[in-house]
Amino acid sequence: xxxxxxxxxxxxxxLFFFGGVAIFAADSDIKNWIFxxxxxxxxxxxxxVLVGGVVFRAIMKQxxxxxxxxxxxxxxxxxxxxxxxIVLAYMFVMHGLGFWLASFLMLTLTSIYLTLDKTRSNxxxxxxxxxxxxxxFYLVFLHLFYVPFPKATWWxxxx
Amino acid sequence: xxxxxxxxxxxxxxxxxxxxxxxxxxxxTLPGLTATMxxxxxxxxxxxxxxxxxxxxxxxxxxxxxFSDAIPACLVNxxxxxxxxxxxxxxxxxxxAGRGQEAIVASCFSSFLGTIxxxxxxxxxxxxxxxxxxxxxxxxxFWLGIFALTIIxxxxxxxxxxxxxxxxxxxxxxxxxxxHANEVARFTFGVPELRGGVSLVAGLxxxxxxxxxxxxxxxxxxxxxxxxxNPKRGETMKTIIxxxxxxxxxxxxxxxxxxxxxxxxxxxxVAAVVSYNEGVRWAKDKSQFGKGDLRGVTASExxxxxxAPASMIPLVTLGVxxxxxxxxxxxxxxxxxxxxxxxxxxxxGTLVYSFGWSLMIAGFVTFIxxxxxxxxxxxxxxxxxKLLAPLIMFLAVIGAYAIRNNIFDVYIMLGxxxxxxxxxxxxxxxxxxxxxxxxxxxxxxxLVQALYIADASSIGKIFFTGTINIILIAFTVLxxxxxxxxxxxxxxDERRDMxxxxxxxxxxxxx
Numbered sequence: 001x002x003x004x005x006x007x008x009x010x011x012x013x014x015l016f017f018f019g020g021v022a023i024f025a026a027d028s029d030i031k032n033w034i035f036x037x038x039x040x041x042x043x044x045x046x047x048x049v050l051v052g053g054v055v056f057r058a059i060m061k062q063x064x065x066x067x068x069x070x071x072x073x074x075x076x077x078x079x080x081x082x083x084x085x086i087v088l089a090y091m092f093v094m095h096g097l098g099f100w101l102a103s104f105l106m107l108t109l110t111s112i113y114l115t116l117d118k119t120r121s122n123x124x125x126x127x128x129x130x131x132x133x134x135x136x137f138y139l140v141f142l143h144l145f146y147v148p149f150p151k152a153t154w155w156x157x158x159x
Numbered sequence: 160x161x162x163x164x165x166x167x168x169x170x171x172x173x174x175x176x177x178x179x180x181x182x183x184x185x186x187x188t189l190p191g192l193t194a195t196m197x198x199x200x201x202x203x204x205x206x207x208x209x210x211x212x213x214x215x216x217x218x219x220x221x222x223x224x225x226f227s228d229a230i231p232a233c234l235v236n237x238x239x240x241x242x243x244x245x246x247x248x249x250x251x252x253x254x255x256a257g258r259g260q261e262a263i264v265a266s267c268f269s270s271f272l273g274t275i276x277x278x279x280x281x282x283x284x285x286x287x288x289x290x291x292x293x294x295x296x297x298x299x300x301f302w303l304g305i306f307a308l309t310i311i312x313x314x315x316x317x318x319x320x321x322x323x324x325x326x327x328x329x330x331x332x333x334x335x336x337x338x339h340a341n342e343v344a345r346f347t348f349g350v351p352e353l354r355g356g357v358s359l360v361a362g363l364x365x366x367x368x369x370x371x372x373x374x375x376x377x378x379x380x381x382x383x384x385x386x387x388x389n390p391k392r393g394e395t396m397k398t399i400i401x402x403x404x405x406x407x408x409x410x411x412x413x414x415x416x417x418x419x420x421x422x423x424x425x426x427x428x429v430a431a432v433v434s435y436n437e438g439v440r441w442a443k444d445k446s447q448f449g450k451g452d453l454r455g456v457t458a459s460e461x462x463x464x465x466x467a468p469a470s471m472i473p474l475v476t477l478g479v480x481x482x483x484x485x486x487x488x489x490x491x492x493x494x495x496x497x498x499x500x501x502x503x504x505x506x507x508g509t510l511v512y513s514f515g516w517s518l519m520i521a522g523f524v525t526f527i528x529x530x531x532x533x534x535x536x537x538x539x540x541x542x543x544x545k546l547l548a549p550l551i552m553f554l555a556v557i558g559a560y561a562i563r564n565n566i567f568d569v570y571i572m573l574g575x576x577x578x579x580x581x582x583x584x585x586x587x588x589x590x591x592x593x594x595x596x597x598x599x600x601x602x603x604x605x606l607v608q609a610l611y612i613a614d615a616s617s618i619g620k621i622f623f624t625g626t627i628n629i630i631l632i633a634f635t636v637l638x639x640x641x642x643x644x645x646x647x648x649x650x651x652d653e654r655r656d657m658x659x660x661x662x663x664x665x666x667x668x669x670x
Contacts, residue, residue: 031340035603039330076377114545
């Protein structure tokens, strides 16, 4: 059972998934599908070779290469997860609050979360740097490169 | 030609060229803003200038963006434009090893060398080079793309299988959207936004920048900065000497860059990738490539900058732009009533030559500005990770959005980023995935076009005959054979080292 967490088994599962989706989505028109099908069959072929290697190692009683999370990696991984959640929330509130306000909030929240030593001056820095960045990039992208970023829909008029 | 030089050296031309170079510095440094976008944005400003000064400004932007895209690639592993993908392979490990300034200066000097070579080809060799480039049809482009894919052997890391799989995943991602043959929607799963395909820039930001940001967050409790900041006096001269210590490597990279630059559609991205691959193949000591070898940075930067002026050769000789920024420059000329092509040589030869000289001067200006600002730019790595990680994520979002003004590209970028971050733990390297994504749009249309041509004759005749096809197939086979041989040799060496260590340990125990 432990061998199911072998790095090559997990890789093969990912490859079977991608290859399978591509093969099932294809239709009979060869010119439309020859290119993705070539890539998909390559993925399936590699997945078969990887599974073959795992089976061979199991027969030869070699140790599997298990994917594990070391105890010291738990806290950093939690940090990544929280950071990801804030970024994900940012993607959704961007439509409501508008690009720049949502960006400022994302930058400030993530900077404060990632500031381990939460002293008053560090917190101030975690607010000032995002604010300054937002102002600089607002001027560069909106007034120099004319990029129309999403506007607020919850409070129309807010950029 | 001399008249063109004199025109390029007039103060107003030099002033607008420098403005273009400075804009190129901004455009290249910010991920998501490409040289094409920058030149397109500057076109309206050229209306107020003389045509020669206008195109000099656009050319300056293009040349400089091909250097400045190396800055984020080296410092934060995020290519400023797709052409700097191969620069990041060694540039970022150099930064991690405290050699960020060396990486930037090497990029700058290499870009200078590449630009001088490319512009030299433009001025002197345009006609003979275009004769060879015209022999490239769809089948030849297909084989060129396949040959470029063999770089996976150098990028795959520990497992060549996972490298190949990464390349295939990249190719599959590039196949999302409307097909090239009969305009059939592929892998869109009913999502209309996917019909336009995955934006190359958003995809590359997702592959390189997002996992990098997550890694920074994960490392936050272990280190405060990306890397140590070791400013050194005299670093510029030392780095220039180091770059020039490999003259054959420099010339090879420049020739590859200039030649691929001439091929319409191939451009700086393919030039950098092929040049990196050849740099690895011909190096005596390959062990440091991917871990911070200066030659990796120079191979990529010389080639992508040589390709920039070279991509103007088909524009001025045939009227066919060799790259997207060249197409924008063609548009700028046409808006002024000047038709790029052989006619332009006859009607306004001075403009054609002054443009070539301007590109060369842009190389000098870029080098001067780049060397001056390199120590300043490297200070980015002194920004604490707690502030830098959110800022890079913010820039990644802007970059993914700005290229098509489409928020869906941001979701795609984040999705691809999370996926790559997770599969890195399974032993995948982001390089092959990025390579597949870049080469897919070059390989597939060529393959489909060649298949249509083959309908009228035969697949064998189209794909397996012709001097260039045979040469490219031979190179591809040799390249694959070389990778297999190098891997086998590496494993044999490892086994021999282990057995020697085992014997030594046994001998120690007996004593």
